[in-house]
Amino acid sequence: MVRFDYHTHSNYSDGYFIPGMVRAAEAAGLEGIGFADHCNVTAEGDARRRLDGLGFALDETYERRRQGIEWARTETEIEIFDAVEMDYVPGREADIAEFLEAAGFDYAVGSVHSVDGADVQWSENFVGLDDDGRRAVVDGYYDNLAALADSELFDIAAHADLIERTPELRGYSTVEHYEQAAAAFADSDTVPEINAGRVLDDYGEFHPAPDLLTTLLDHGVEFTVGSDAHHPEEVGRRIDALERHFDDHGIEPATLDV
Template sequence: MDRDYHVHSTYSDGRFLFQMVRAAAEADLDGVGIADHCSVSDREEIQEQKHLLGFNLDQTYERRREAIERLREETDIAIYDGVEMDYHPAEEGQIRSFLDRAGFQYAIGSVHHLEGVNVHVERYFERQSDADCEALVEQYFDQLVALVESELFDIAAHIDLIERNPALRGYATESQYRRVAEAFTDSRTIPELNAGRALGEYGEFHPSPEFLDVLAEYEVPVTVGTDAHKPGEVGERVRHLERYLDRRNIQPVTVEF
């Protein structure tokens, strides 16, 4: 592993740019991608969450780009100007327009919400019946397939994010994994091996071992991202990813800009 395409900074919910870049250099990476969260949704519930969290990269990306340019002059590590976009099928036009205007080096797509609620919110989903959870997980994979087929993104992030939520964990099926794998075989979008909660309470990488087996069966390549929000997470997750890649005999691909 020589590049990490998924690191956050204070332009969303991470730490200072220079701290994240320094941590990537100390982890002996050749390149690090700053992929802050961004949403261009005009749905009221998403707008409310966006304002509460302060995720406004759609307004600050040029300022961040200037900061990245300055950092490039001070370090030998390659710094990539990326973005992690919230995706919903009804908002493809808005997303495409923004990405065309902003001109990032690459874009990561993510499904973060179901019924307007972030999939991490356990208290909302734990009130749902088994049948409702099954339907919500099906909805998640419907949106994920649409994300891949949209051809808007270079990378698809944490493609079974629902597994982080104990209330939604275990509902995904092999047939859903196969639907996603088939979509990737016909798309330029590459799934990401994401270490966001592999060392935390979830304890697994995304995708899960079972999902990763299906992707391998379809010969779908993967790239890698630590999904680090703090400097101390970068090196720790890089080492964990490298051990996992070796154990699974996976050679991650380099994203072409």
């Protein structure tokens, strides 16, 4: 049974106002909702200016959001978690650890959103690449994902096969990649999530997709629930889909000790 949605967004990144998201979580029958807004402590120069311009800057606004969460807690019976979706960049573990330690979130979700600085969700980054080039990006993606698990920086690993969302990178994942990811998570305290970000959308699959999911399950890996909802209308529909998905596989969602 799905009790906690650990991965949603508020208007402190690219999502909706906190109270509306909380009402939607109540209506979906959840016992708790976690706000994991986008945060990056490693971007520099143009990349940093772009994030600041878009408002993806929880590293600068988390204290203000915390006040909003505290206020929202007085208006509901369900739990509201003060969390973060942090970009993981290999080699920058010390900077990430220092920030997480100082900020003191309820928990941290770690995400690989880029390979060598290229955002893996932007088709334009990959349309010009041939097969070998795309394969190299996907290799790099799984290396980063395994390094994220090895780093033990995060409680949850977001959308394990995010690259599958991007048509130019879809279909390049191999059995070796799945085994690499499964070995890393089987050996880590970081729990991957089942992420519903695109299951009712153009892509139509959960993350992880069936073959990776099966490999992870074979290695005894558990999963938290992440609707990755950015709007109240997405919460209930995605929680229903997640509920069915966990039931279909005969598994219970993992809960965090928060």
